[in-house]
Structure formats: structure tokens, C-alpha cells
Amino acid sequence: MRIALFVTCLNDAFFPRVGIATVTLLERLGHTVTFPAGQSCCGQLHANTGHRAPARDLERHTEAAFAGHDVVVSPSGSCVAHLRAHTRLPVHELSELLVDVLRVTDVGARFPYRVTYHPTCHGLRMLRLGDRPLRLLAAVRDLELLPLPEPEQCCGFGGTFALKNAAVSGAMLADKCAHAVATGADYLAAADSSCLAHIGGGLARRPDAPRPVHYAEILAATGPGATG
Template sequence: MRIALFVTCLNDALFPQAGIATVTVLERLGHTVEFPAAQTCCGQMHANTGYAAPARELERGVEAVFAGHDAIVSPSGSCVAHLRTHTGLPVYELSELLVDVLGSIDVGASFPHRVTYHPTCHGLRVLRLRDRPLRLLAAVRRLELVDLPESEQCCGFGGTFALKNAKVSGAMLADKCANAVATGADYLAAADSSCLMHIGGGLARRPGAPRPIHYAEILAATPGSGPVP
């Protein structure tokens, strides 16, 4: 199977560890992951703000770059949702590829921390990931998985929503952060770095709050791999 990584703009620029972790997990399972260097933005942010023509141009470019691959994996539920809706590419969020395609639940990870999980809106409502990420996290050795109160509530990010509706977004973020703190977890995991960036900003202002982390980084952790940065 030819697997390619679509790293996404945000991960490439700000959170490369999410993409590195995705490849680490798949290589540990014996798969080779290709990285087409010509990949660009998928067009999601353009489409979401009404720029249909530029979005379509970017979508077509991504289709051309990834043509011929059996599976395209990405550590971003929102970008996967966009590409799945607007292209014919065989694109998967990491948990979908691991659970549904590769049949892997235990990926050999070890993470001795208390973790809670936030199901992001695209993963929850568009991709319908359901319990796939939770099943993967539950199989991680030494990890204590705790429920997040009102987990299905949006964190308030929503791309430009957080800019155009700052007060509403801030109120939603405050609720999400309060629920995260109430878990007593060391880390709050999610499948989208954009939501983690937003939530992380709120958690950083609360003493003793969980640290944001992409769940792929947890799946990539092994005994002796060192502390998560």
C-alpha cells in the first residue's frame, strides 16, 4: 500500500511534531510513508470564508500531487473533512487509517500520564470518528484515560469564527478549559492542532491545567523515548 502524509499548513508551520508523530507510528507498524514535497494548502480556509474559486484551484493542486497513492493520512480532522468533501482522494484521519484500514489498535505506545480527550467538531460531526481515537488511547500502556465533561461541546475556535465572534468564542473556550481542568488530567489530547492551539491558549492562563497535545504524539511515545516537549 502506498501511503502518503498530508501534513497541512498549520502543522507544517507551527506544529510539525504532529506530522512527525504520525509517520513514526506508521513506520513502527512496518509501513513506508511518502511525503510529496509539492503539497500545498487544501483550500479549507478559503472555502470557509467564501473564496470558492481559489479553494477549488488549491483542491485540484492537492489532487494532482497525491494522485496514485492508495491512502493519504493526515493529523488534521478538519482538513481531511474538507478534502473528502471536495475531492476524490482516498484521505483518512490517522485513527481511521489505523483502525479501519490497517486494523491496528495497539500501536506499541507507552505514555505514563493522565489524559483527557477533546473530540473536535470536524472529527465528531463530519468524519464521525466516534470512539476510534479513544480506542487507540485506551490501548496505550501506562496511560490513564479520563472522561472530559461536556466533551462534545465546541471549543469556540472554528477558524475565523474566533476572530469575528471573539466574545462568544472566548466564552466557549472558558467552558472547555474549566471542564479540562476539572478532570485533573496532565494532558488534553485532540485530533486537530488548530483546536489545540486555541484551547492551549486558554489553558496556559490557568495554573495546574492540562497541557495540550496531539494524540498522534501520544501514540508515537514509547518507553525510553523521553518526555514530551
């Protein structure tokens, strides 16, 4: 299948390894990945911070960048939710593409670590990803999945909420980090690099904390090491 990748602006600039993992995984499964170079940001940041006009510009821009593509995938639950609400693009979150469209749960990955999974809010409540990411992770060889306490609680990121309401965001983060540390996992996986940047930034300040990883990186891995 020919699949167009919407890598997201955040991954493009800060976490290219998540995009690389998505490409590696899909190519390993025998698909052709394209990267429409006109893409940048879906407009979610602008819209949710209250700036509708620039958000609309970016939504139209993204729509134009992906015009003519039948299948679009993105490793970001929140960007997919935004595009789905504001454009007509046929966009799938990575686990939706794998489980629903490509009908695969065992992607041939190996990741010999203990992993806990945080279901991010957009994936959980807007996209209703359900157990798709967990089923994908459960099929990874040598991976031990450890349940995260109070998984459905928001991590406190919320885009500019993290800056505008820094104290509340920090309090929510502290609780999420405490739950993550309590699992004893090596890695905390999630479906959104933005939440992971926030949680990972908090975990980095705690001893014996799991390291943040996008679940695409785990699915791309075929041996020890975080990225495939």
C-alpha cells in the same frame, strides 16, 4: 503499506511535531511513509471563510499533489473532512487508517500520564470517528484516560470565527478550558492541531491546566515525554 502523508499547512509551519509523530508511528508499525512535497493547504480555511475561488485552486492543487497515491493519511479531522467533501482523494484521518485500514488499536505506545480527550467537531460529526481515537488511547500503556465533561461541545475555534467573533469564541473557550482543568489531567488530547492551538492557547493562561497534545504524539511515544 505505502502511505502518503498530508501533514496540513498548519502542522507544517507551526506543529511539525504532529507530522513527525505520525511518521514515527507509521514507520514503527512497518509501513512506508511518503511526503509528496507539492502539498500545502487543502483550502478549508478559504472555503469556510467564504472564498470559494481560492479554495477551489487549493483543492485542485492538493488533488494534483497526491495524484497516483492509493492511501493518504492526515492527522487532522477537519482537513480530511474538507478533502473528502471536495476532492476524490482516498484520504483517511489517522485513527480511521489505524483502526479501519491497518486494523490495529494497540500501536505499542507508552505514555505514563493522565490524559483527557476532546473529540473535535469535524471528527465527531463530519467524519463520525466515534470511539476510534479513544480505543487507540485506551490501548496505550500506563496511560490513564479521564473523561472530559460535555465533550461534544465545540471549543469555539471555528477558523476565522475565533477572530471575527472573538468574544463568543473566548466564552466557549473558557468553558472548554474549565472542563479540561476539572479533569485533573496532565494532557488534553485531540485530533486537530487548529482546535488544539486554540484550546492550548487558553489553557496556557490557567494554572494547573492540562497541556495540549495531538493524539498522534501520544501514539508515537514509547516512554515519558510528550513526543516519541
